[in-house]
Amino acid sequence: MPCRRIDMGEGTFAIACTRGRGARPKPCIVCGRDGARLCDGVLPTPSGGTRVCSVALCSEHSVRLGSGSDYCPSCAAARGLGGGAP
Ligand SMILES: [Zn+2]
Numbered sequence: 001m002p003c004r005r006i007d008m009g010e011g012t013f014a015i016a017c018t019r020g021r022g023a024r025p026k027p028c029i030v031c032g033r034d035g036a037r038l039c040d041g042v043l044p045t046p047s048g049g050t051r052v053c054s055v056a057l058c059s060e061h062s063v064r065l066g067s068g069s070d071y072c073p074s075c076a077a078a079r080g081l082g083g084g085a086p
């Protein structure tokens with residue numbers, strides 16, 4: 001945590017925390033680090049349509065295809081990618 005304790009004198013302390021400015025990336029769903037990428041996987045919806053998965057992924061946990069699309073582990077597995085079940 002980016003918090004600092006500031007000595008105000010006479011035994012008084014203040015805690016100063018720097019909060020991120022603007023929108024920080026969402027945390028990676030796998031490890032919780034900053035998710036620099038979003039899953040491009042398309043998921044079926046219960047109503048019969050589709051939606052983009054769009055979960056946040058860090059560079060380590062996104063499965064990137066040559067086309068520049070990134071997939072989360074579950075979407076990659078659904079497509080037979082990422083070293084899941086054969
Ligand atoms: Zn991650």
Ligand SMILES: [Zn+2]
Nearest residue numbers: 039053072075
């Ligand atoms: Zn996904």
